[in-house]
Amino acid sequence: MTPILYSFRRCPYAMRARLALLSANLSVEIREISLKNKPLELKVISKKATVPCLQTEKKIFAESLEIMYWVLGKSDQEQLLDISLKGINLIKYNDGPFKTCLDRTKYHAHYDNVELAVEHKIAKEFLSQLNEELRTEFILGEKRTLVDLALLPFIRQYAFIDKRWFDAQNWSNLNRWLNSFLRSKSFAISQRKYPIWNPGDKPTIF
Numbered sequence: 149m150t151p152i153l154y155s156f157r158r159c160p161y162a163m164r165a166r167l168a169l170l171s172a173n174l175s176v177e178i179r180e181i182s183l184k185n186k187p188l189e190l191k192v193i194s195k196k197a198t199v200p201c202l203q204t205e206k207k208i209f210a211e212s213l214e215i216m217y218w219v220l221g222k223s224d225q226e227q228l229l230d231i232s233l234k235g236i237n238l239i240k241y242n243d244g245p246f247k248t249c250l251d252r253t254k255y256h257a258h259y260d261n262v263e264l265a266v267e268h269k270i271a272k273e274f275l276s277q278l279n280e281e282l283r284t285e286f287i288l289g290e291k292r293t294l295v296d297l298a299l300l301p302f303i304r305q306y307a308f309i310d311k312r313w314f315d316a317q318n319w320s321n322l323n324r325w326l327n328s329f330l331r332s333k334s335f336a337i338s339q340r341k342y343p344i345w346n347p348g349d350k351p352t353i354f
């Protein structure tokens with residue numbers, strides 16, 4: 149069975165899963181969904197019905213990192229899984245405090261008691277740290293790893309909250325890393341648009 153990926157183009161979690169698939173050169177049937185009108189087929193296999201969700205012959209993966217690990221476990225041509233504890237901790241911080249800060253900044257109108265100055269400070273600390281790490285071409289060194297793919301969609305989302313402000317910060321390494329990703333072929337492919345999937349549609353292969 150060709151694995152099925154329930155996906156949403158703009159979701160940073162789904163984006164990192166698609167980036168891993170591209171690196172692995174592994175094909176899936178992609179099902180673009182509407183988050184406001186999730187298909188029953190997704191709800192049946194995943195209680196929380198978030199994207200990305202990967203349905204394989206044996207297992208359902210409802211967490212983006214699990215999907216990345218599974219995909220790269222099958223085929224890791226770039227040795228993306230060769231990461232250190234520092235890398236694992238950066239992903240944890242990204243998915244935890246930084247993602248919270250990203251949401252509270254981007255969607256601050258939806259929250260009570262957001263102090264944007266506090267959120268800015270949290271983000272600036274993390275982004276400055278990444279800028280330091282990026283004295284090498286990629287976060288953990290001269291070759292890209294899972295850590296780059298896992299973080300890039302989130303840093304991109306943060307940058308585009310106010311790209312002029314982001315570009316004006318003293319983060320030349322971070323900007324180089326992000327801009328080279330934005331210009332990359334894998335980013336372009338990962339952002340291809342697909343129509344919303346409907347049951348009975350001819351499979352779309354990603």
Ligand SMILES: N[C@@H](CCC(=O)N[C@@H](CS)C(=O)NCC(=O)O)C(=O)O
Nearest residue numbers: 159160161198199200210211212213
């Ligand atoms: N921890 C999950 C988070 C996935 C997630 O929250 N995805 C969002 C879209 S960016 C979603 O599906 N939201 C719909 C919902 O929560 O009902 C992962 O890593 O895959």
